[in-house]
Amino acid sequence: MPRQPAPAGAPNRTGADPGDAALFVSDLHLTPGQPELTALFLEWLGTRAQGARAVYILGDLFDAWIGDDDDGYADVETGLATLTAGGTRCCLLHGNRDFLLGRRFARRTGVELLRDPTRITLAGEPVLLMHGDLLCTDDIPYQRFRRRVRNPVVQWLFLRQGLRRRREIAADYRRRSADAMADKTAAIMDVNAGTVLKYMRRHRVRRLIHGHTHRPADHALDLDGMAAHRHVLADWSPAGGEVLVVAGDGRLRRESVRPCGAAAADL
Ligand code: MN
Numbered sequence: 001m002p003r004q005p006a007p008a009g010a011p012n013r014t015g016a017d018p019g020d021a022a023l024f025v026s027d028l029h030l031t032p033g034q035p036e037l038t039a040l041f042l043e044w045l046g047t048r049a050q051g052a053r054a055v056y057i058l059g060d061l062f063d064a065w066i067g068d069d070d071d072g073y074a075d076v077e078t079g080l081a082t083l084t085a086g087g088t089r090c091c092l093l094h095g096n097r098d099f100l101l102g103r104r105f106a107r108r109t110g111v112e113l114l115r116d117p118t119r120i121t122l123a124g125e126p127v128l129l130m131h132g133d134l135l136c137t138d139d140i141p142y143q144r145f146r147r148r149v150r151n152p153v154v155q156w157l158f159l160r161q162g163l164r165r166r167r168e169i170a171a172d173y174r175r176r177s178a179d180a181m182a183d184k185t186a187a188i189m190d191v192n193a194g195t196v197l198k199y200m201r202r203h204r205v206r207r208l209i210h211g212h213t214h215r216p217a218d219h220a221l222d223l224d225g226m227a228a229h230r231h232v233l234a235d236w237s238p239a240g241g242e243v244l245v246v247a248g249d250g251r252l253r254r255e256s257v258r259p260c261g262a263a264a265a266d267l
């Protein structure tokens with residue numbers, strides 16, 4: 001096939017797959033305060049993502065989501081709706097920032113909400129998808145906080161508040177979370193190796209894809225004497241993002257996403 005020159009501003013399509021690839025992203029942390037980041041993601045959605053079979057967003061697409069009446073991300077919702085209307089499947093599981101994404105968001109965008117964890121089949125192989133915060137079991141205060149905010153009663157009480165009040169509560173939570181993180185060591189905020197193996201055993205997989213820790217890497221593991229793999233997705237910034245690409249034949253690679261004008265290249 002002759003190589004087509006990439007249109008200006010489009011991601012580098014050299015080596016791009018036919019439309020049978022699944023794309024994995026997480027931790028974009030989109031926020032109205034960073035329009036360049038939203039633009040980067042929308043550009044990617046409208047170009048590279050459209051050529052894929054499926055897009056999996058493994059949590060923290062939004063830096064905060066305070067309910068499906070949140071009106072701060074209409075442009076992102078339109079981008080997702082356009083993607084799914086074009087026939088690309090888009091699945092999302094909740095992160096610790098956007099766990100309130102609900103059915104109304106899903107209906108508006110055509111995005112399918114997945115449970116955390118979810119087991120899927122990729123090129124005939126079972127693969128476990130998680131956001132990743134459930135793996136950070138050394139961070140006991142965080143796990144306690146997580147159980148509280150995931151409680152349906154607590155969520156119901158929160159969602160009954162007006163939008164403005166919910167924005168204040170969310171901002172206050174982010175401030176306190178930043179303070180708490182400053183006191184924690186890097187090791188405490190990473191995954192617990194035993195917890196990783198426990199989830200992989202329980203769901204009978206030898207491959208796990210997750211985000212959350214912002215430590216992109218491909219780890220080779222020993223799972224009860226068998227080779228296993230843990231792929232950690234990268235977080236995004238206005239300077240660029242990264243996608244884990246799983247081709248139809250099961251081959252994996254990482255692809256960088258650069259803003260318009262900057263050169264894109266596979267890593
Ligand atoms: Mn997270």
